[in-house]
Amino acid sequence: MVEIARNVDPDNRALYEGIPAADHRLEALRQLLVGGEISELSRVTHLLDEPEQLAAAVGNVLPDATARASYAQLGEALAPAVERAAQRSIQKNPHTLTDILYPVFLPAIRKSIGEKIDQTFQSLNESLRHIFTWHGLKWRFEAWRTGTSFSEVVLNHSLVYRVEHVFLISRSSGLLIAHVTAENATSEDPQLISSMLSAIQDFVKDSFNEKENSGLDTIRFGELRLWSEVGPFATLVAVIRGNPPEELHEVIRDVLLRIHDESSQALERFDGDTSQLPGVETQLQTCVELQHADSKEGFPWLVVTAALLVLIAAGVWFFLSWQSGQRWQAYLSRLETQPGIVVSEQKMRGGQFYIAGLRDPLATDPQSLLSGTEVDPARVHSNWQFYQSLEPEFVLKRLTAALTPPDSVRLSVVDGRIIAAGEATTAWISRARAAAQQLSAGGPVFDISGVRDVSPEERWQAYVSRLETQPGIIVAQQNVRDGQFYITGLRDPLAADPQSLLSGTEVEPARVHASWQFYQSLEPEFVLKRLTASLYPLDTVRLSIVNDRIVAEGEAPDTWIDRARAAARQLSVGGPEFDISKVRDVSPDARAAEHWQYYVSRLEAQPGIIVAQQTARGGHFYISGLRDPLAADPQALLSGTEVDPARVHSQWQFYQSLDPKFVVKRLTASLSPPKSVRLSIVQGRIVVVGEAPAGWISRAQAAAEQLSADGVVLDVSQLRELNLAELNHLREAIQTTDIFFSSGRVVPGPEQTPVLDRLADQLKEFAENARKAGVTARFMLTGHSDTTGRETANASISAARAETVRALLNKRGVAPELLLVRGAGTFEPAVPENENSRTGNSTNRRVSVTVNLE
Amino acid sequence: MLQKKICMLGGFAVGKTSLVRRFVQSIFSENYLTTVGVKIDKKSVAFPDKTVDLILWDLAGEDDIGSFRVSYVRGATGLVLVVDGTRPATLAVALTLRERVEAEFGAMPFVLLFNKSDLADRWAISDGEIDELRQRGWQIYLTSALSGEHVDDAFRQLASMVAN
Ligand SMILES: Nc1nc2c(ncn2[C@@H]2O[C@H](COP(=O)(O)OP(=O)(O)O)[C@@H](O)[C@H]2O)c(=O)[nH]1
Numbered sequence A: 001m002v003e004i005a006r007n008v009d010p011d012n013r014a015l016y017e018g019i020p021a022a023d024h025r026l027e028a029l030r031q032l033l034v035g036g037e038i039s040e041l042s043r044v045t046h047l048l049d050e051p052e053q054l055a056a057a058v059g060n061v062l063p064d065a066t067a068r069a070s071y072a073q074l075g076e077a078l079a080p081a082v083e084r085a086a087q088r089s090i091q092k093n094p095h096t097l098t099d100i101l102y103p104v105f106l107p108a109i110r111k112s113i114g115e116k117i118d119q120t121f122q123s124l125n126e127s128l129r130h131i132f133t134w135h136g137l138k139w140r141f142e143a144w145r146t147g148t149s150f151s152e153v154v155l156n157h158s159l160v161y162r163v164e165h166v167f168l169i170s171r172s173s174g175l176l177i178a179h180v181t182a183e184n185a186t187s188e189d190p191q192l193i194s195s196m197l198s199a200i201q202d203f204v205k206d207s208f209n210e211k212e213n214s215g216l217d218t219i220r221f222g223e224l225r226l227w228s229e230v231g232p233f234a235t236l237v238a239v240i241r242g243n244p245p246e247e248l249h250e251v252i253r254d255v256l257l258r259i260h261d262e263s264s265q266a267l268e269r270f271d272g273d274t275s276q277l278p279g280v281e282t283q284l285q286t287c288v289e290l291q292h293a294d295s296k297e298g299f300p301w302l303v304v305t306a307a308l309l310v311l312i313a314a315g316v317w318f319f320l321s322w323q324s325g326q327r328w329q330a331y332l333s334r335l336e337t338q339p340g341i342v343v344s345e346q347k348m349r350g351g352q353f354y355i356a357g358l359r360d361p362l363a364t365d366p367q368s369l370l371s372g373t374e375v376d377p378a379r380v381h382s383n384w385q386f387y388q389s390l391e392p393e394f395v396l397k398r399l400t401a402a403l404t405p406p407d408s409v410r411l412s413v414v415d416g417r418i419i420a421a422g423e424a425t426t427a428w429i430s431r432a433r434a435a436a437q438q439l440s441a442g443g444p445v446f447d448i449s450g451v452r453d454v455s456p457e458e459r460w461q462a463y464v465s466r467l468e469t470q471p472g473i474i475v476a477q478q479n480v481r482d483g484q485f486y487i488t489g490l491r492d493p494l495a496a497d498p499q500s501l502l503s504g505t506e507v508e509p510a511r512v513h514a515s516w517q518f519y520q521s522l523e524p525e526f527v528l529k530r531l532t533a534s535l536y537p538l539d540t541v542r543l544s545i546v547n548d549r550i551v552a553e554g555e556a557p558d559t560w561i562d563r564a565r566a567a568a569r570q571l572s573v574g575g576p577e578f579d580i581s582k583v584r585d586v587s588p589d590a591r592a593a594e595h596w597q598y599y600v601s602r603l604e605a606q607p608g609i610i611v612a613q614q615t616a617r618g619g620h621f622y623i624s625g626l627r628d629p630l631a632a633d634p635q636a637l638l639s640g641t642e643v644d645p646a647r648v649h650s651q652w653q654f655y656q657s658l659d660p661k662f663v664v665k666r667l668t669a670s671l672s673p674p675k676s677v678r679l680s681i682v683q684g685r686i687v688v689v690g691e692a693p694a695g696w697i698s699r700a701q702a703a704a705e706q707l708s709a710d711g712v713v714l715d716v717s718q719l720r721e722l723n724l725a726e727l728n729h730l731r732e733a734i735q736t737t738d739i740f741f742s743s744g745r746v747v748p749g750p751e752q753t754p755v756l757d758r759l760a761d762q763l764k765e766f767a768e769n770a771r772k773a774g775v776t777a778r779f780m781l782t783g784h785s786d787t788t789g790r791e792t793a794n795a796s797i798s799a800a801r802a803e804t805v806r807a808l809l810n811k812r813g814v815a816p817e818l819l820l821v822r823g824a825g826t827f828e829p830a831v832p833e834n835e836n837s838r839t840g841n842s843t844n845r846r847v848s849v850t851v852n853l854e
Numbered sequence B: 001m002l003q004k005k006i007c008m009l010g011g012f013a014v015g016k017t018s019l020v021r022r023f024v025q026s027i028f029s030e031n032y033l034t035t036v037g038v039k040i041d042k043k044s045v046a047f048p049d050k051t052v053d054l055i056l057w058d059l060a061g062e063d064d065i066g067s068f069r070v071s072y073v074r075g076a077t078g079l080v081l082v083v084d085g086t087r088p089a090t091l092a093v094a095l096t097l098r099e100r101v102e103a104e105f106g107a108m109p110f111v112l113l114f115n116k117s118d119l120a121d122r123w124a125i126s127d128g129e130i131d132e133l134r135q136r137g138w139q140i141y142l143t144s145a146l147s148g149e150h151v152d153d154a155f156r157q158l159a160s161m162v163a164n
């Protein structure tokens, strides 16, 4: 124990140095047992010595310093170097910076520090735990035997795992970029697995509202674990069998980083073609090769922690300034692509942005371009000078404003030249020519050779032909005299104003002398307009022109229809036809009449109802006719027709409809056919099919005869007499059964129980079959006695026996209403009484059964 | 290896799952559809100069267009829009789904399948309507997952469209 204490703490070593080794054999044992440990541990201690001092110093100051340093101070200290580095890096390739910074971002850092600490403690604990255990001794022996270090043996035994598959999956599409497999490992289609994994990750993300970057870290199925590491463009998933050490995360992350480093653009643009990403598999292969964990040397985790803390501070600052620089750059490039804006100078200092340059007054306002860029406008200091841009589109705008070209001239930019084409007056052309000359110095060419000079007469003629195509305008006469234009004609007040048509034609209005007479054009569209104005058509009426006719469609009250009809008559001479036949009259009376007609037609369609007469008078409706009592009630049919029942006056006579449907109803009511019979209507004849007792059949035949007088066919030829053969057999069995009694008793002895049981079953079966055949079976239970004793006593005994049997049968499930009882006393003996017998004949003490069919 | 992600889109019970089942032998259980909301299958389509692996994503439950997970379509190169030829309303559903996808990820090639062509007596889409859609240059097929009619043609067509 002293030895161990010495080895664990160097102070103890000094403390116990003086104690001599009592026994050299103990020394030998010590060498054998913990010799490796001693050298191992002293080496670790030594290593930790100096870093500890360093780390302590840094660790004491750093958190405090970082916390207290103001943004500006920290920024100033780091600014020049970081800024230059960032700028150069961004100019070279912005992705590099993103990828370098990506593992440094906060969550990753926190995680990796945690893992580091865990991992260090884990290996320490692991070693300490095994020193004294049975395994410890065994492994110590193994280490001695194989000549490896004890900790390596511990690791080999406690951390056994194998990376079987590695998938690299595109984050955007879930498509497989690359896949490598360990020897002998198999799996289903890796492409499918890859897509499914990404779908599951999406699913988890959606379902639990996870943030963008954190996917499913680990999934575990028994022996298998899926570890995934998410990068900007690709996710790496390792399938591991066994117990992987924590540090494997780091290895996987490294591989993913390296892949992003080398091929970030190809990853980003990955479209399913893996040939664009060669060499990735080689990188992945390194993951699969990691089958066994190597024992690691003591890890200087304090140093790493300190270094990481510095990195965090730098990284965060770096990221923020890089981000705002990035936004500023985006704004600049946006400005530079704007026509009419020239940036002559820009810089970024202390978080402020300075910009100077030239802008055309017609160009977009640089200030307004800031919106949407996330650059803080308050930090932007700009100095813009106005200038006239010579870019063709600006020159075009200015020319358009200055020259106000007529409608007939079109200005456009073609290959950097401004081209005017069309027709214009001499005056305009000369103004344009002057402008073109002014422009010449340095500006774009203004080419007006494509503009044709048109004479005032030509323009006049163009105006006149324009008028002539106008509907509702008829030009009667026009001429030109002494530079003056004269025109006369007709115009509809609803047609376009000839005066306003002058604008844009370059004909001088002052020289035009027009004299227009109003007239009413008969062109359909004008007539339509006038009709619309005079008739005020309702929302429910639509007027339209169909093949030069004016057609009104929809619904209107009779007043409107009358007015429309009058208008149509007025129109007739020479004008278009006005067709109002498609407008439905919806005045309340017309509507009520319509509803009434609907009701009548509904009645007429009813079987068993004959409408003899009906009229509508003064808002009231009168109807008379015949109805079968079995037909639908005419009153009930009113509901849903919107006819007011209070205004309906009806007079119905009952009659017996010979419609087969009604005849069937009546027959069903009067003949009450058994269930085994079916009445149906076949081609207007009533056919009766099935089995029935003979009595019923003869009643049906009588009915058929009666009906034939009315011309209705009732076909009973297919009726068959009910077959009671089977029932007869059963009836026989029932009627030969007797229940016997001891002398003077009204309850049968126990030996009668099976007889009663069987009888009950037979009765039930018979009743059921009879019911099916459409007849009712009833059973008469007759009690009997022997001749011993007085006659009155015998009569009551016999009745009591029948009652008892009825109760016993009822108890066995025979319906009581089917069982009738009577006492026959001694009057119906089964066998003649022996006069000499003392006790009377036992055969006569009984209850007998008879079957009645109704 | 050339792979393309393809999404099956269409209303409820138009036959997406059946069409995929017709076109490939699945390895995943259809339970995924109800649990994760998506089932993935693969089919290699060979052309003279190359082979394309179509990774088919069959999404569940788009009946309610609001609940449709657009995020599953991210990274897709092509769409199979499925309409039930016996239910005209499913055409509007398919077109709306396509619009949503295009609004999110931009235009992408697609084929439009009028499925259940075997149910001729209940067919409810007129030839004129289909012709009109063809006029827009769309690739349209009348398919039946039941008989297999034109199913392969449609997928092959889409494969050739996304392969370039
Ligand atoms: N007759 C017929 N039935 C089909 C066809 N395709 C699918 N179905 C049936 O339509 C129903 C819905 O199919 P399913 O594939 O689950 O539709 P999903 O909801 O779009 O995936 C199922 O009952 C299928 O059997 C087809 O082409 N013809």
Ligand SMILES: [Mg+2]
Residues within 6 Å of the ligand: B016, B017, B018, B033, B059, B060
């Ligand atoms: Mg489905």
